[in-house]
Amino acid sequence: MSRGSPVRLAVALSVAAALALFLLYTSIAGGATPTLTPSKLGQAHGRVTLSGIVTAPVAGSAESDDGLRFALRDPNGGARVRVVYHGAVPDLFGVGKRIYLDGRLRDGTFVAVPGSLVTKCPSKYVAKKGA
């Protein structure tokens, strides 16, 4: 690209436009949600993604009015939080599984957004036991 070429102007303008769009999006639309473990949930305001390990007992049904009820604990600690969930339950859901769900903390219980539960897919590259 030679000096004074309109290409430079086009490149600069496009990069600037892309950055501006991103800033606009993240500041106005606020598309990012924090991913928290149960121990950090107390600091949260508004909608968050909760990540943790499912602990027993798992009660109820995700299809019933009361929903599926279980507790989540920190992957590396003992902090727990009660969870209520409605909607589709992935096959790999179960005690001891790492899961993610979106929702809000209400009166000490994490009320999940229906259908937001995802389990870690143990597809590949799973760490060796004890690693």
Place this chain on the structure above:
Amino acid sequence: MGLAFLGRGALVLTLALAVFALVAGSAAAKQGRTRLTASARNALVAAFASTAVASATLVAAFLGHDFSLAYVASHSSRELPLAYTIGAFWSGQSGSLLLWLLLLTGASSAAVLANRRLVAEVLPWTVPVLAGASAFFAFVCVVVSSPFVTAPAPADGAGMNASLQNPYMLAHPPMLYLGYVGLTIPFAFAMAGLLSGRTDERWLVATRRWTLGAWTALGVAILIGAKWAYETIGWGGYYAWDPVENAALMPWLASTAFLHSVIVQEKKGILRVWNVSLVSLAYCLSLFGTFLTRSGVINSVHSFAQSSIGGWFLGFIAFAAAFAALAIIRRLPLLRAETRLESLASREAAFLYNNLLLVAFCLTILWGVAFPIVSQAVRGTPFTVGPPYYDFFLRVFGLPLLLLMGIGPIVAWRRSSLRSLVRGLRWPAAAALAAGALLAAGGAASSPPALVAYTFCVFVLTGIVAEFARGTRARHGVDGDGWVRAFTTLVGRNRRRYGGYVSHAAVVMLAVGIAGSSAYGVSRTVHLQPGQTTSVGRYSLLYVGPSFKRGANHDELRARLALAEDGKLVGTIAPGKNRYHVEAFFSNAAAIRTDWLRAQDLFVVADQFDRDGSVHLRVIVNPLVPLIWISGLVFLVGSLVATWPDAREQRRIARRVAELEALAPA
């Protein structure tokens, strides 16, 4: 023990040969020693042979159920069907890295052997670059994550993960790695061009097919992965913007930009810095995906090993990026453009806009993927950006890209007058506006982005058809050929151009499929007792009852459903779950009925079976999803047309190289 020794020995030999090719090749290139260059090249080829021996050894270990190899024991079992026993090779970390090494040394050998005459000055530097990349992967396979580690053999293996026991698993990873590995070749030739000071277009000419091949493999792999997810995971979607999926999409976008911008460099001698930067970006992004999947730094629905391997990859990416940046900066004076962009309304400018949009989209995805790491470092809490973030930028960058795909082929090189632009665009624009109005009247305006996408799609398709029609008519008129012969000659003599148009048509189909399924899908969740019926759209489902069948390595629980379309019984479908014996895993078996005429899927998942025989079903009508899979076939056809060897083009390339040889400084 014998197989472990053989496999480990072969990998150590690969490492030694690759290191030799790196060191001797560098010295030979620097000192201009032809025989040492040949020796380094032969070492690279020999590295492929020894990696092939290691790979064959691992396959033999799987087939012989040699559970003394920890990798074989943890990824297969005696009950596993033969095809998956072979596929288990790449079902874990160590084996997939060995597969990468096998493809890398194979592609490297083929590339240096195929181009030994074409780029005589560049090749001596290509060998050490390719050898360096091979040495890194050989080191990882030998030292960090070896598939030949032994342990006391259990009576049976742990089996393969249930979600991997799928035919797509046999095709998706090799195709993906072929794409990743393929991007090493243009990167190596670009770096070699910079190192040797031969920064003209010869490296582009030498690697054109490699880049196209890698791009095709990556694109097909992404679609196979999407189909796998669609049929297996059971949420009715095909792409979730997961970091692992994005890891493959980013290098594909960068290489798409590169494939377009090399045309500008070949024609006009501009964008040289941009092209070497793009090919370096594509290569680094292909490694970045592997870093993501192995490092455990990103939260994803995919499980990752928290192993030290991520650090090695990060180090190698940093090295490759720094190496490329330094090489480019050092050769900046040689990379100066031969000409300049004359007008912002020209074909080359259209290519530039296309590049900027593709790269901006790619970097936006990169930012989204890296955002949790950045926010963790800055704010102490990882923030994730979900599908809304990516969907937003898909529209922001995707819709203009779609429009450009229709405008680009119509705009002339150098400069286009307003009059010629209007003349070229009038029919596609008229067709698009008419289609948009019809669709809006038909109710498509319920989703404005989808309506805009459809309008642009008609614009592009009309432009493509007009290009084919114009070319065929011209050839028919000049040569007096019949219409069919005129058409085949037209395509045969301009394979890259018309193959590219076919690939554009595939992208249009993909866009129609994505827009339609995202905007106009219908979903319903129901709880049915045997004998009860539910309806979604034109479909009615009568739940007959559950059924159970014991298979070779898994049990099948199914909900038998009688399906009626518009009140007429058309057959039965049976969604359900599989339970794998050895692995003690459940997996979904969605029932998908495709209506090819209407291009829509009925997608039914049995979420839960209750003890009273009732079932919880999710019934989804996915419009236009079949177009996404067809677009994959069309994309493949377009790529094959563009890549297919052409004696006429070979002569053109030879002439072009001879011209460049003559112009190059001694």
